[in-house]
Amino acid sequence: MELVDSLKLRIETAEEDSAKMKLYLDLSQAFYNNSWDSAIHYAQLARTIATKLEHHRGTALAYKNIGLANYFKGEPLLTIEAWENSLLFFEKAMDKQGIANILSNLGGVYERSDEARALDYYLRSLILAEEIGDHFRIATLSNNLGALYDKKPATVDKALENYQHAIAVSEQYMDTDPRFAEAMGIATGNMGEIYLKRDQVDSALFYFRIGEKYLQNKSSLPLALNNIGKAFLKKLDFATALKYQQQAYEEAARPNNKMYMTFALLGMADTYAQQGLTAKAIELYKKAESYALELNINDELRLAYAGLASQYSKTGDFAKAYQFQLKLTSINEVIYNNETDNKLANLRLDFDLKKKENEISLLSSEKSLQDLALNRQKLIKNALLAGLALVFLIIFILYRNYRQKTAVNKLLDKQKAEIENLVLNILPEEVALELRQNGSATPRYYESVSVMFTDFKGFTNLTDQMSPQEIVSELNTCFMAFDNLIEKYHLEKIKTIGDSYMCAGGIPTPQKDHCIRIMQAALEIQQYIQNFNLHRGKSGLPPWEIRIGIHIGPVVAGVVGKKKYAYDIWGSTVNIASRMESSDEPGKICISSNAYNLVKDKFECTYRGKINAKNIGDIDMYYLVKEIHHA
Numbered sequence: 001m002e003l004v005d006s007l008k009l010r011i012e013t014a015e016e017d018s019a020k021m022k023l024y025l026d027l028s029q030a031f032y033n034n035s036w037d038s039a040i041h042y043a044q045l046a047r048t049i050a051t052k053l054e055h056h057r058g059t060a061l062a063y064k065n066i067g068l069a070n071y072f073k074g075e076p077l078l079t080i081e082a083w084e085n086s087l088l089f090f091e092k093a094m095d096k097q098g099i100a101n102i103l104s105n106l107g108g109v110y111e112r113s114d115e116a117r118a119l120d121y122y123l124r125s126l127i128l129a130e131e132i133g134d135h136f137r138i139a140t141l142s143n144n145l146g147a148l149y150d151k152k153p154a155t156v157d158k159a160l161e162n163y164q165h166a167i168a169v170s171e172q173y174m175d176t177d178p179r180f181a182e183a184m185g186i187a188t189g190n191m192g193e194i195y196l197k198r199d200q201v202d203s204a205l206f207y208f209r210i211g212e213k214y215l216q217n218k219s220s221l222p223l224a225l226n227n228i229g230k231a232f233l234k235k236l237d238f239a240t241a242l243k244y245q246q247q248a249y250e251e252a253a254r255p256n257n258k259m260y261m262t263f264a265l266l267g268m269a270d271t272y273a274q275q276g277l278t279a280k281a282i283e284l285y286k287k288a289e290s291y292a293l294e295l296n297i298n299d300e301l302r303l304a305y306a307g308l309a310s311q312y313s314k315t316g317d318f319a320k321a322y323q324f325q326l327k328l329t330s331i332n333e334v335i336y337n338n339e340t341d342n343k344l345a346n347l348r349l350d351f352d353l354k355k356k357e358n359e360i361s362l363l364s365s366e367k368s369l370q371d372l373a374l375n376r377q378k379l380i381k382n383a384l385l386a387g388l389a390l391v392f393l394i395i396f397i398l399y400r401n402y403r404q405k406t407a408v409n410k411l412l413d414k415q416k417a418e419i420e421n422l423v424l425n426i427l428p429e430e431v432a433l434e435l436r437q438n439g440s441a442t443p444r445y446y447e448s449v450s451v452m453f454t455d456f457k458g459f460t461n462l463t464d465q466m467s468p469q470e471i472v473s474e475l476n477t478c479f480m481a482f483d484n485l486i487e488k489y490h491l492e493k494i495k496t497i498g499d500s501y502m503c504a505g506g507i508p509t510p511q512k513d514h515c516i517r518i519m520q521a522a523l524e525i526q527q528y529i530q531n532f533n534l535h536r537g538k539s540g541l542p543p544w545e546i547r548i549g550i551h552i553g554p555v556v557a558g559v560v561g562k563k564k565y566a567y568d569i570w571g572s573t574v575n576i577a578s579r580m581e582s583s584d585e586p587g588k589i590c591i592s593s594n595a596y597n598l599v600k601d602k603f604e605c606t607y608r609g610k611i612n613a614k615n616i617g618d619i620d621m622y623y624l625v626k627e628i629h630h631a
Contacts, residue, residue, distance in 0.1 A: 003030050021049040021058050028065045033219050033255040036069040043069070060089035060098055064105075071109065072219065074258030074295050079109055100128040100137050107144060112297040115148060122148070123443055127556065127570045135173050139183040142166035146190055151299075155442060156194060163190045185214030189227050196231060205231045222252040222260040226267050233271050241271045262291040262300050269307055282311045302331050427567050428492060428508045431559060443558030450491075450505035450518040450552045450595070451573055453581035454482070454525065457545040459499040465542070475499060478532065478544070485524050489517040494569060504569060507557050515552055515598045519624060522548050522589045530587075549581025550624070551592040576613055580621065583611050593620035603627050 007027045014020045024046035031039040043065035050058030067082030083102050090098035107121030122144050129137035146162030149155040166187035174180040192207030208231055212224040229244035245267040252260035269284035289304040305328035312321035427435065435441045456462070463471050479501060486493050486503050490511065494502040503521075505514030526548065533543035553573035559565050576592055584590035596605055608621035 017049050017053055018055065018058075021046050021053070021055065024049065025058070025061055025065065028062075028069075032068075036073045036255060039069040040066050056089045056093035057095055057098065060086045060093060060095065060102075063089065064098075064102065067105065071105075072255055072257045072259075074256075074291065076109055076296055080106065083109070096128050096132050097134055097137075100125045100132070100134055103128070104137060104141055104144065111144065111147065112299050115151065119145075119148060119443070123556065123558070123570070131572060135169055136177060136179050136183065139166045139169040139173075139180060139187070142169065143183065143186050143190060146187075149442070150190070150194065156197075158442060160191070160194055163187050163194070167191070181214045182218045182220060185211045185218065185224060186220055188214070189224050192227055192231070196227075196234065199234070201231055201234045204234075219255065219257065220260075222248040222257065222264060225251060226260075226263050229264075229267050229271070233267070233274065236274070238271055238275050242268060245271060258291050259295055259297065262288050262295065262297065265291070266300060266303050266307070269304075273307060273311060278311050278314050282308060282315075285311065298331055302328060305331060427559065427565060430508050431567055435559060435565065441559040443556055444508070445554065445556050446507055446510065447554050448510075448514075448552060449507050449555045449557075449569070449573060450514045450550065451555070451569070451577035452503050452505075452518055452522060452548065452550045453500060453578050454502075454546055454548045455498075455500040455581060457547055457586045462542070462544070474544075478529070481528050482525055485521050485528070488524075489521040491517060491521060492567075495566065504555070504557075507555070507569065508567075515595065516602060518550060519591075519595075519599055519603055520627065522550060522624060523627065526587070526589055545586030547581050547584040547586055548589040549577055549579070549584055549591070550589065550595050551577035551580055552595045552598060572613075572616065576616070576619065579611060579613055579619075583621065589624040591622050591624050593622070596620070596622040599624075601628075 004027065007023055007030060011020055011023045011027070014023060024042050028039045028042040028046060031042065043062045047059055047062035047066070049055075050062055063082045063086035067079045067086060070076075070078040070082060083106050087099065087102040087106070090102060103121045103125035107118045107125065110118040110121065122141055125137065126141045126145075128134075129141060142162045142165045146159040146166065149159035149162060166183060170180040170184035170187060174184060188207045189211035192204040192211065195201075195207065196204035205228065208224060208227045212221070212228060215221045215224045225244045225248035229241045229248065232238075232241040232244065245264050249261055249264035249268070252258075252264055265284050265288035269281045269288060272278075272284065273281035285304050285307040288300065289308065292298075292301040292304055305324050309321050309324040309328055312318070312324060427441075431441045466474075479496060482501055482503075483493060489505075491503050491505045491514070492507055494504055496502070503518075505511060505518040511517070526546070529544060529546045536543060551573055553571070553576070555569040555571040555573050557567070557569045559567055580590045580592055590608060591599075591605070599605075604625040604627075605622040606625060608623050610618045610620055613619050
């Protein structure tokens with residue numbers, strides 16, 4: 001390895017610690033796909049120097065390399081620990097590109113074991129990537145989000161959109177940045193998998209071949225080779241399928257990439273199973289199972305269990321088939337649906353019949369054929385009587401359960417209605433429906449959304465002059481009035497934070513006139529506070545000075561997390577709306593130039609001046625004065 005020797009020589013002659021740190025990082029990367037242990041070793045040397053120099057970005061890069069090596073070694077816990085440390089130091093270095101990178105990597109670790117957490121990491125990474133214009137990260141995240149959507153039949157079309165977006169971005173920048181070749185290879189491979197699920201094998205092979213071309217000499221090459229093997233298996237070309245799957249395994253085994261080795265093992269096991277080579281299939285399924293357990297990758301563990309249950313059933317070993325079917329049920333986190341019940345019942349019945357036949361064969365050596373026939377008749381008679389008694393018992397139990405369920409269902413229907421009403425107070429109706437049907441709500445991109453922030457200037461001083469009960473009561477009065485106005489103009493309340501109130505127009509259902517509605521609502525909120533302060537003035541109380549800011553632009557909206565769901569929006573539009581509010585004067589409504597250009601024909605506005613927004617530049621601001629009523 002000429003590069004390795006050259007780097008080692010340069011390290012020996014380097015005088016500056018900072019230069020040695022950089023060379024150790026380069027040396028760590030030089031061992032990628034050759035020796036992950038060596039990659040970790042040199043990354044640790046780089047980390048030691050970076051820590052000594054308090055070089056936060058160098059420390060973050062060292063942890064990043066350590067995490068990547070452990071990821072491909074199949075050490076998920078060590079991977080997460082390293083990447084969380086990397087994230088911490090990238091944040092200290094205020095390196096947004098590095099933060100986006102590690103968030104995306106963490107999402108990949110959790111993708112196969114905790115989809116909700118993976119989605120959270122991916123969305124946080126995407127927001128940063130779009131903010132800083134990191135097109136490679138956008139392409140990578142489009143692939144990752146597509147893979148998440150691909151897990152559910154209801155969102156396959158969404159997965160296809162993300163893969164197509166990854167391909168489009170990769171094609172645009174591939175000539176100037178070689179990293180996009182791997183993003184292209186993965187995206188085309190993912191596209192091919194969708195076509196393979198639809199039994200469009202030739203279309204799948206077309207994309208798999210493109211993926212193989214772009215992944216040559218890349219760590220992800222085993223994915224492309226294994227995909228081609230799956231396509232030839234669909235064509236029942238077993239020899240060609242095994243050739244590519246074996247090649248995929250060898251490519252993955254060279255750097256000891258246990259995850260890709262697991263994929264290849266499952267592919268080979270499926271091929272042997274379809275040929276009827278049960279013993280070989282069981283051997284490979286078991287090997288894949290051990291890796292999947294070690295890596296905690298549930299999708300592959302599910303496939304291994306399904307294969308083992310099926311193959312043991314074919315051998316007549318119904319006890320083991322039953323055992324692996326139970327494991328499959330457990331990993332699916334489902335309590336025996338009808339299809340599984342029937343399958344398990346059949347396996348158990350076959351197992352019991354085999355036992356009974358063995359018992360009869362033992363008796364046949366001790367008794368005459370006449371006694372055996374008589375015993376069989378008695379067995380049938382007793383079985384019929386027992387079966388009849390069992391039928392009556394089942395009928396009785398079903399009738400009793402029916403009466404109990406009728407009473408319980410009435411209570412459940414009432415509670416369900418109460419819960420649904422509560423959920424609709426927290427989430428938009430269509431988001432709540434999607435969450436209930438799919439177990440998750442798909443984040444969505446909106447091209448044009450109106451975002452409004454309000455807060456009260458000097459609120460802290462007010463809290464010093466009033467009791468907590470008075471503060472909460474008066475703030476609640478104002479926010480309830482705001483809620484009524486938001487509902488009146490068909491806007492969406494997002495959240496309140498302290499004395500700040502946030503709402504938006506044009507989500508989750510797009511509206512052509514959302515910009516008009518939010519302006520009208522803002523003017524009515526302004527008028528409400530003016531009247532509110534008149535009453536306070538008559539009682540000798542200080543006024544509540546409201547500031548209102550509005551901006552219109554694109555946002556990402558959705559629900560993240562597993563507990564305490566909250567519908568939220570992200571993007572630079574939200575940040576700019578907040579800047580409009582914080583730059584406002586009390587009692588005024590400050591809107592951005594984007595908003596002004598959309599409503600200037602319907603509302604009277606006056607120029608406010610400019611404000612500098614981080615990563616955007618100067619933005620013109622205007623005061624919203626009143627609505628223009630044309631004669």
